[in-house]
Amino acid sequence: MNSVADSPSFQYANAKDFEELGVESEAESCLSSKTLNSKTSSTKLLFIEKIRQANQCCQSGDYNTAIKLYTDAIGLNPSNYVLYGNRSAAYCRLAKYSSSLQDAIKA
Template sequence: MDNRKRLAYAIVRFLQDQLRHGGLSSDAQESLEVAIQCLETAFGVTAGDSDLALPRTLPEIFEAAATGREMPQDLRSPARTPPSEEDSAEAERLKTEGNEQMKVENFEAAVHFYGKAIELNPSNAVYFCNRAAAYSKLGNYAGAVRDCERAICIDPAYSKAYGRMGGVRAAWPPGRLMSGMISGGHNPLGTPGTSPSQNDLASLIQAGQQFAQQMQQQNPELIEQLRSQVRSRTPSASNEEQQE
């Protein structure tokens, strides 16, 4: 069962409990109702999906984690056994095939091969990082960021994953907006093809500030890592697009 849906369901149940017993103001209750609707729509769950319920409520799980108590076995991730030599070799072959598909811009096939490699060896950060590149080429930025984050969880010192995630985040709508306005391609208040007006520049500054604040709030460690990457980068061409 998809653990993301189980988590979303647990959050929805928690928010509904707060609506009933949280003693919130009318404005706060209205905000919670909107949040519940958004979660249900985004994850495809409803309060009636009792099959998604966990043995404990979200506050109970949080309290157990905060106090260091042992969690029930069914709420913990199962321990993974290391892949066999045969599986490791096959995973490398699949990764290489994925790299070949990237070279000919067959990105969907690359995602498939990297995914098969991950199934055989889910502890290899390179496979996730390479699949993130393929996802990015397909415009699946959420999937790319998720794979970069998983690569970093596996190997926190894997610098390419940090750099790739920064590039993916820059390709998201806030980043594309700023890039387009700088080049003059996105000029909503001026004539197409002309230089940006003062209003455009003000909008650019505002968008840049909002984007920077969002990045800083969401992942301050990533920002610091990217700054370190920029400081240490040599004039030679970046190898972030190359697959390992």
């Protein structure tokens, strides 16, 4: 059975998605500019690494780990719709269709 991940239009989230949508919380907006830049940079690096690992897990068939990593990345940037789509595809591969549908709707 074909899944969303098999579709030619399926895309994995990447660092560019992070740059376009950004990551900022109320707490970060209260920090000094220097601290904010340092905090945002470390968050950005963590976000990028989570996505890289999640994509790698999907490609190797480790969908449970991929779901956890996509969930972690979504926690860092909940407005990144691509991550919901990727997690939806991973859920679909595990036949967790209800969870897959919920994420697909968010995407």
